[in-house]
Amino acid sequence: MFSLSTLLQHGKKSAFPQFLRPSGAGTRSALAIPPASGSGNSAGFTLIETLAAGVVILIVLGAVFLASGYCIRSSKTTHDVAVASSAVSERLQQLQQAGWEDVTDSDSYSDQTWTDPVDKSTEFAPGLLKELTQAGSEIRTQGGIETVRISAYRPVASAVPIPTPISITRTATAVTVTSAATNLVDEKMVRIDVRLAWTDSRMGAARSVAVSGVVARK
Secondary structure, three states: OOOHHHHHHHOOHHHOOHHHOOOOOOOOOOOOOOOOOOOOOOOOOOHHHHHHHHHHHHHHHHHHHHHHHHHHHHHHHHHHHHHHHHHHHHHHHHHHHOOHHHHOEHHHHOOEEEEOOOOOOEEEEOOOOOOOOOOHHHHHOOOOEEEEEEEEOOOOOOOOOOOOOEEEEEOOOOEEEOOOOOEOOOOOEEEEEEEEEEEEOOOOEEEEEEEEEEEEOO
């Protein structure tokens, strides 16, 4: 026990026992008080920051969608070009395998009807371009126009005048010989040019493919 005289003799607050010291007298409280919230440097997102992040996300997503759509359209265009290339190759092969007299005569590309003078019976002979190629049926729906040109092929110069080439245009509904009636049967070789043009509705552009070959008289 501490007597009053002992306390007076020391005369200092430090002489008070620990349990008698008043709270806050020369010591720091054991309980830490958290700093006030709402200061300018506080963590978290403000409304403006959230809106800015949303705008950035929308821009990125829009760019991704646009790129995806372009890739899909580009892939379909590549497919159409491959189909058109197959179509012109099929047509060239068909003409190369046809008879020489048929390929070099402009009349062979138009439908012909023959009438027998005796019994008056008729026979129909379709033109060489009457039927679509197997691959060309896909391009037809896109307004494909097929053109064929048969011209004299002379690797060596000759004094003989070059005859007029045979030009044919084929659409989805008709085959038209656009050149004057001509015959290249007397030539040794002819060149065949096949071209297919169509409009790419997805990309809004005109497309075309072409192939050429030479046929020699046998």
